[in-house]
Amino acid sequence: MSSAPLAAKSLLVVTGKGGVGKSVIAAALARVLADAGRRVLVLESDPRESQHVLLGCEPSGGGVVTAAPGLFVQNVDPYAAIEERVREQVKVAALSRRICRSEAFRTFVAGAPGLSDVAVLGHALRLVAGAARGAPRVDTVILDAPATGHGVSLLEAPALVADVVGGGPFGELARDVAEYVADEERAALVAVTTAEEMPVDELLELCAALRAGVGRPPALVAVNALYPPWPGDDAPPGPHAELWRRRRAVNDRELARVRRARPGVIAELPLLALARGPALVAALAEALRPHAGGGREGRD
Amino acid sequence: MPLDVARHPLVVVVGSGGVGKTTLAAALGTLSAADGHDTLVMTFDPSHRLKDALGVGDAARDAVARVPLAAAGRLDASLLDAKSTFDRLVARYAPDEESRRRILENRYYDRLAGRLSGVLEYMAVERLFEVTRSGGYARVVLDTPPTRQALDFLEAPERITGFIESEGVRIATRDWFDASGRLKAATRLGAVGRGIEAWLDRIVGLDFLREMAEFFQAFGPLYDGFRERAHEVRRLLRDEGTLFVLVAGPGEEATADTLYFARRLLEAGHRLGPVIVNRVHPQSGGRGRAREEQPPGAALLHWLGERDARGVTDLRRLLAGRPLATLPLLAAEPSGCDELAALGRLLRSRLTAL
Numbered sequence: 001m002s003s004a005p006l007a008a009k010s011l012l013v014v015t016g017k018g019g020v021g022k023s024v025i026a027a028a029l030a031r032v033l034a035d036a037g038r039r040v041l042v043l044e045s046d047p048r049e050s051q052h053v054l055l056g057c058e059p060s061g062g063g064v065v066t067a068a069p070g071l072f073v074q075n076v077d078p079y080a081a082i083e084e085r086v087r088e089q090v091k092v093a094a095l096s097r098r099i100c101r102s103e104a105f106r107t108f109v110a111g112a113p114g115l116s117d118v119a120v121l122g123h124a125l126r127l128v129a130g131a132a133r134g135a136p137r138v139d140t141v142i143l144d145a146p147a148t149g150h151g152v153s154l155l156e157a158p159a160l161v162a163d164v165v166g167g168g169p170f171g172e173l174a175r176d177v178a179e180y181v182a183d184e185e186r187a188a189l190v191a192v193t194t195a196e197e198m199p200v201d202e203l204l205e206l207c208a209a210l211r212a213g214v215g216r217p218p219a220l221v222a223v224n225a226l227y228p229p230w231p232g233d234d235a236p237p238g239p240h241a242e243l244w245r246r247r248r249a250v251n252d253r254e255l256a257r258v259r260r261a262r263p264g265v266i267a268e269l270p271l272l273a274l275a276r277g278p279a280l281v282a283a284l285a286e287a288l289r290p291h292a293g294g295g296r297e298g299r300d
Numbered sequence: 301m302p303l304d305v306a307r308h309p310l311v312v313v314v315g316s317g318g319v320g321k322t323t324l325a326a327a328l329g330t331l332s333a334a335d336g337h338d339t340l341v342m343t344f345d346p347s348h349r350l351k352d353a354l355g356v357g358d359a360a361r362d363a364v365a366r367v368p369l370a371a372a373g374r375l376d377a378s379l380l381d382a383k384s385t386f387d388r389l390v391a392r393y394a395p396d397e398e399s400r401r402r403i404l405e406n407r408y409y410d411r412l413a414g415r416l417s418g419v420l421e422y423m424a425v426e427r428l429f430e431v432t433r434s435g436g437y438a439r440v441v442l443d444t445p446p447t448r449q450a451l452d453f454l455e456a457p458e459r460i461t462g463f464i465e466s467e468g469v470r471i472a473t474r475d476w477f478d479a480s481g482r483l484k485a486a487t488r489l490g491a492v493g494r495g496i497e498a499w500l501d502r503i504v505g506l507d508f509l510r511e512m513a514e515f516f517q518a519f520g521p522l523y524d525g526f527r528e529r530a531h532e533v534r535r536l537l538r539d540e541g542t543l544f545v546l547v548a549g550p551g552e553e554a555t556a557d558t559l560y561f562a563r564r565l566l567e568a569g570h571r572l573g574p575v576i577v578n579r580v581h582p583q584s585g586g587r588g589r590a591r592e593e594q595p596p597g598a599a600l601l602h603w604l605g606e607r608d609a610r611g612v613t614d615l616r617r618l619l620a621g622r623p624l625a626t627l628p629l630l631a632a633e634p635s636g637c638d639e640l641a642a643l644g645r646l647l648r649s650r651l652t653a654l
């Protein structure tokens with residue numbers, strides 16, 4: 001790859017279809033980078049928090065919590081992120097509260113699509129710049145965004161908002177975010193998929209849209225939850241041998257489709273007999289490490 | 301407890317993203333066609349192969365396609381496209397050519413019609429209204445959008461009317477700007493008004509506000525139609541003839557999601573039919589060899605089988621007597637018509653056994 005390795009970027013946006021393992025992969029990547037000496041924050045933007053279960057810490061509840069030395073978690077509510085921007089503009093607390101609670105403002109926020117994506121990305125940029133209040137300085141922010149149906153929209157949002165909003169602080173914010181996300185030295189997209197038909201369909205659409213938009217595919221595609229390779233003639237006659245063989249055949253077929261799309265790096269990750277939690281994250285981090293391009297001691 | 305078409309002409313398939321709603325909606329459709337009922341399946345995000353099987357590929361986007369199925373009844377399928385439904389709606393409900401043009405030419409509309417939050421959901425509801433009104437089908441099976449909060453879809457009618465009636469829209473649709481493009485209030489209120497204008501500009505940028513206001517104003521003439529239809533659909537979704545089929549993922553970690561869906565449906569006054577736990581790994585049974593001696597795939601499948609069995613047991617207990625059926629993880633996703641029909645038959649046998 002021409003650009004900096006994943007481990008050297010400051011913003012990683014993790015996207016993918018619902019339930020494919022975005023949150024687990026975001027957590028595992030965070031572990032890999034933290035092990036390599038980076039200070040990492042996983043920014044979760046989903047009302048149902050799961051990073052604390054994965055990284056073994058307290059639930060964030062909106063604040064920054066420490067999961068391990070140099071590894072942090074924050075759950076961010078988009079509306080709160082927007083409110084914070086208003087507070088900064090208006091300065092008088094009582095007035096900004098009135099504005100944010102006014103129905104006109106709520107209508108503006110609800111009616112302007114992409115605005116909450118921009119606010120969350122904007123918050124991520126602040127964290128990277130060390131400018132977020134009450135947050136530690138970090139080298140990398142990993143954004144674990146909720147499934148939107150289509151991962152593209154999160155990345156299209158800044159340009160869209162910048163275009164329709166025009167001036168004002170939100171327009172400027174959107175422009176800053178759009179510029180940052182387009183910079184391949186600093187930001188990268190991590191696409192997570194399972195090797196099944198529908199998620200791969202969506203991944204291929206995402207790759208095509210990215211090529212047309214920012215001109216490059218995702219830096220990393222994590223193909224998650226693969227059945228173990230079928231051992232062929234050595235296979236045991238067990239009761240579910242046939243299911244194993246055919247599920248893996250589906251995996252192989254879909255992996256081939258992913259490869260044909262030529263994304264940056266493909267990481268193949270096994271389906272593991274582990275429940276959601278730190279042990280699963282640790283095991284996936286081991287499998288991801290060689291693909292992150294950081295090296296254990298390499299502080300880039 | 302088979303799904304009785306006479307009693308439930310409308311079946312709504314709900315559940316979290318990725319659990320197999322679209323596939324099961326299609327399978328349910330083949331079932332009722334096999335029983336001789338003319339059926340329509342309305343889907344959102346079928347895989348490419350499923351689209352091909354149903355004949356709703358991109359060429360047929362938003363049109364109704366006949367599914368090539370050897371069945372006593374007709375099976376049609378349609379794929380929902382928010383933007384074109386929106387366009388149709390505007391065309392139909394705009395009171396005159398002038399307001400129609402004003403909407404369609406609004407810069408906002410063009411970029412955002414398909415993306416405004418809730419629009420896809422709302423458009424699904426609109427389509428549903430159109431289809432059930434037309435009366436061309438004995439049964440309609442409705443798939444729901446692939447978002448995490450798939451239930452938001454059901455609240456789309458309430459939300460849209462709430463939104464329309466909200467203070468915010470009343471404010472937005474007011475004539476804010478005078479001919480010279482200044483805020484009216486600002487001119488009227490002199491220095492104070494200009495102060496307000498200044499901070500509004502600082503926060504959101506007046507250009508943006510101007511665009512928003514124009515967008516909402518353009519929709520003004522459509523609001524009455526929206527509200528009326530939203531109320532109708534609200535009634536339809538709570539009608540005796542509407543049954544909700546809840547599709548759940550296997551395994552213990554999916555239980556919380558499933559219960560959440562069930563509770564929300566019941567609280568909202570909907571009729572919850574069978575819960576279908578989909579893609580359940582089979583149990584191996586017996587002890588077998590020690591785990592370490594097994595090849596990785598066999599050990600994994602054994603673990604998954606146990607995990608899913610625990611999940612189903614849990615869910616059964618927590619659903620306290622509600623009918624629950626399981627469908628096994630198939631060796632490959634069904635995507636052809638024959639495979640869908642086979643899945644439909646399997647589903648029928650599981651439901652009949654309840």
Ligand SMILES: Nc1ncnc2c1ncn2[C@@H]1O[C@H](COP(=O)(O)OP(=O)(O)OP(=O)(O)O)[C@@H](O)[C@H]1O
Binds near residue numbers: 023269276284448
């Ligand atoms: N490689 C794996 N092996 C075993 N289990 C996995 C693996 N990857 C993910 N899981 C499990 O799959 C489930 C979904 O994972 P996760 O929550 O990370 O998905 P997600 O994409 O973030 O979902 P959502 O779209 O709901 O946010 C979790 O229960 C997780 O423990």
Ligand SMILES: [Mg+2]
Binds near residue numbers: 023046050144145
């Ligand atoms: Mg998640």
